[in-house]
Amino acid sequence: MFSSVLIANRGEIACRIIRTARRMGLRTIAVHSEADRNALFVEMADEAHEIGPPPPRESYLQVDRIIAAAKSSGAEAIHPGYGFLSERAEFAEACAAAGIVFVGPPASAIKAMGLKDAAKALVAQAGVPVVPGYHGSRQDPEFLRQKAYEIGYPVLIKAVAGGGGKGMRRVDKQLEFEAALESAQREAANAFGDPRVLVEKYILSPRHIEVQVFADAHGNVVHLFERDCSLQRRHQKVIEEAPAPGMTAEMRDAMGRAAVEAARSVGYVGAGTVEFIADARQGLRPDRFFFMEMNTRLQVEHPVTEAVTGLDLVELQLRVAAGETLPFGQDDLSLDGHAVEARLYAEDPERSFLPSTGRLWALSFPEAPGIRIDTGVRAGDEVTPFYDPMIAKVIAHGPDRGTALDRLSAALGRTIVAGPKTNTAFLRALCDAPGFRSGAFDTGFIDRNLDALGAVERGPDEKAVALGALRLIQEELDDLAASHASRSEHGSPWDASDGFQLVGERRQAFPILVDGARTEVTLAWPKGELAVTAGGATARARDAEAGVFARTPDGVVVLADGRQTLVQRYDPFAVDLEHLDSGDSITAPMHGKLVAVFVAPGDQVEKGQRLAIVEAMKMEHALVSPRAGEVAEVLAEAGAQVAEGARLIVLAPAAES
CATH class of the missing domain: 2.40.50.100 (RNA polymerase II/Efflux pump adaptor protein, barrel-sandwich hybrid domain)
Incomplete structure (x- = not known):
């Protein structure tokens, strides 16, 4: 085993690798951009090297700078995590040329599986079924449009070198093809440096099921069962679980053997994921699944596999990279219960899931049986526009699917995030959705149920507005009372804050900003107690426990049911x-x-x-x-x-x- 490892990544996966490597007694080296100077993973590592400006193309995708950092730090191995350079064959080759162990498959396997068109041809030769479509090299738009017509709509345009939903577009009719192709090619070029695409038949009622494979350098290849990743939005996974609901032993065996054959066909070593699409119109059947692609790296959703197998996949990666033999065979592996993972993102479901940036004014997660949190940020950190907006992965494990989902729902309900908008409430609604609970779902489930899941524009939470305004006013009154007390030992009737007046009840309009928009609340003092009314909701001091509050420099964030409401004093002179x-x-x-x-x-x-x-x-x-x-x-x-x-x-x- 080597004694030191450099992590060529950032965020929660960098933190995860550092924790495992430290437990194994390895020295850890981080590389980071200027934007990540104060990041959690940088603080956790034994040593850190800055490698460039915030944009990934100028830092985390700079092979030469990462290799230079490894050499200067004496790192014996480099773990690429996932994303960035994890599936770049030239990076694996650069590591080998520098005499550094690459914690991943050989460059030849990355090349073979890195291009979707070549990978499909390769696995087809090994007898693995593939989705019908055009996987050739011609890229002129008119030719591809003709191929889409021949395949029959709906079709899926997919980046040849891509993954993670980038460079991928579903097209339902020919009039939409040209714009979708142009967008997919541009996004693919930006994300992967390769604009080429393939065109495939879009499978109706599809389930996205992937198989975790592991191989060592001594010819041993096993699968660690399957994960269901069908809950997606814009082809990006939202909730993943293991095992797949409705999976039969016959289909699990067929998929597992196909995945192992795909890995064997390229001389694979390390952790990898073979992704399949299954036609679920008649349930999961062993004759109705097709190879999509192989991800030659660890996946974001690997914790659910760890939960149901009891294995540490990062530790296995490091041991296999050091030349060790897998400590088990296929017959030694079994499933233990059920696990579900939710991806907590800085995004606004009520505004078409637009990414959200800003400072995390508050961040806390529950500690409960069966709950695991993987995160790379803490309260006070900044969510920037440069990187993936994931805040954390919330993972729940239980003896059965129902228990795991109940635990995940409860954990999401007790998660506190204030600052950037998040998908917390959406994730909990998805976790509790009857269709998902019953197993009646496919990759289109989220898009068909956006209204029911709360992913539509909603008006402000009036109770939260009233609570936030009450908190601001109470703070001002407390400051005023403290100021008066410091000036005089004797009370003054002018210091009273009970709203007393001689005739009738006193009411006053109070201007505020709610999520940046100007509005007014009404202040009243029934029986001498301050009451704040926003629309049809009224808050009094005794209602303060109804919300969770986080202070910002110029306002207060109120959290209730996973939603955030930012309340600020209105300044008529502060015009932007x-x-x-x-x-x-x-x-x-x-x-x-x-x-x-x-x-x-x-x-x-x-x-x-x-x-x-x-x-x-x-x-x-x-x-x-x-x-x-x-x-x-x-x-x-x-x-x-x-x-x-x-x-x-x-x-x-x-x-x-």
């Missing part, structure tokens, strides 16, 4: 002229990079027409016109970094009818 919106402006929905602008001043546009694209946290977001009209101004150029709320395009005022 930069972001002042006339109603005809198209603004940036989040901090990010403006990657494309499709219009110029004077252009006529239709309602819903794409005007520009903003990229943030590795995903593209199209900005569309709110109405038909003429473009008056374009205020930013493609390639510019833009702030949330910044005006990008202005339409000429609508003509009065």
